[in-house]
Amino acid sequence: MVAVTSSSTRAGELTRSSSQRMNSPRVNISELERWGSLIGGGALAVLGLSRGTLGGLALAGLGGALLYRGVSGHSSIYHALGIDAARGRGRNTVIPGQQGVRVEECVTVNRPASDLYQFWRHFENLPRFMAYLEEVRTTGPGQSHWVAKGPMDVAVEWDAEIIVNRPNEAISWRSLDGSEVDTSGSVHFKPRGDSRTEIRVNLKYDPPAGKAGAVIAKIFCRDAGTEIRESLQQFKQLMEEGAVATTAGQAHA
Numbered sequence: 001m002v003a004v005t006s007s008s009t010r011a012g013e014l015t016r017s018s019s020q021r022m023n024s025p026r027v028n029i030s031e032l033e034r035w036g037s038l039i040g041g042g043a044l045a046v047l048g049l050s051r052g053t054l055g056g057l058a059l060a061g062l063g064g065a066l067l068y069r070g071v072s073g074h075s076s077i078y079h080a081l082g083i084d085a086a087r088g089r090g091r092n093t094v095i096p097g098q099q100g101v102r103v104e105e106c107v108t109v110n111r112p113a114s115d116l117y118q119f120w121r122h123f124e125n126l127p128r129f130m131a132y133l134e135e136v137r138t139t140g141p142g143q144s145h146w147v148a149k150g151p152m153d154v155a156v157e158w159d160a161e162i163i164v165n166r167p168n169e170a171i172s173w174r175s176l177d178g179s180e181v182d183t184s185g186s187v188h189f190k191p192r193g194d195s196r197t198e199i200r201v202n203l204k205y206d207p208p209a210g211k212a213g214a215v216i217a218k219i220f221c222r223d224a225g226t227e228i229r230e231s232l233q234q235f236k237q238l239m240e241e242g243a244v245a246t247t248a249g250q251a252h253a
Contacts, residue, residue, distance in 0.1 A: 027073035034070045041066025103224045106200040107232040111239045113189040113197040117168045119239065120187055129234040132227050143176075156180050182206040199235070201228055 029037070041063045048060030069075060109116060119125055123144050127133040134155065135147040142162040147155055158179030164172035164186065174184035183205035190198040203224065 029069070029073055029075050034073050037066045037070030041068075041070060101205055101224050103203045103228050104201070105225065105228045105232055106198055107236050108192060108196055108198050109236045109239050110196055112195050113191050114168045116197055116199060116239060117171070117189050121165075121171060129238050130227075130231040131234075132231075144173075148181075158183065199232060201232060203228060 044063030044066060045060045046063070048056040048058070048063055050056070051059070123136040123146075124138065126136050132149050133146065134149060135145075137145050139145050139159065142165075143159065144161075145157065145159050147157050149155065158181045159176040160173045160179075160183070161176055162171065162173050164170055168189060170186060170188045172184070172186035175182055183203070185201065185203040187202075188198075188200045190200065192198050205224070
């Protein structure tokens with residue numbers, strides 16, 4: 001009788017343990033992301049509570065969500081998208097074996113490929129339609145220095161070099177060793193007839209705080225995919241109309 005009771009107890013414990021494992025959220029974010037979520041969430045929670053306003057409470061709630069993300073190591077968004085950053089696997093944004101973001105966007109512009117290539121080849125022109133870039137300047141043959149607005153408008157700088165330059169066809173670049181941001185990118189110009197050209201941009205970058213930096217950046221509306229998509233639309237407008245409309249409905253050349 002005693003043996004039966006002991007077996008039943010052990011069976012119950014195993015069942016409860018199995019149930020707890022099933023109900024516990026699976027860790028699917030990297031260790032770096034967990035620390036980023038904990039630090040960012042704590043900062044937002046303190047900032048929000050210190051304001052004592054309705055908006056502050058909302059900010060504190062966002063901080064609490066980030067804290068939970070860091071403590072649990074689980075992201076519902078990652079789960080829905082099939083991303084497992086903890087193990088370097090995923091269908092979309094996770095680059096296997098690295099912590100980074102990859103973006104690909106395209107737009108068709110009513111201008112010849114030669115015109116678009118010449119404009120893009122001079123990287124100093126990029127801040128004219130890429131809002132997150134503050135400055136790009138040439139520092140030597142095939143090399144340039146970039147300054148961008150990071151999360152919460154913190155300046156991020158790096159040096160880059162051109163690795164592929166096919167006139168009227170493609171330009172590729174990458175950051176130099178020792179830069180704050182590990183990044184690379186390419187732009188391809190494909191004629192579509194009638195002086196129309198398809199512009200396809202590929203961008204890969206590792207934010208200063210790895211994937212966690214990308215997550216926090218998205219919270220502050222600094223998502224790379226959205227930025228590049230909007231930048232290409234502004235590039236199209238600039239090339240076709242000679243000006244880019246501002247948020248106030250005006251335009252600047």
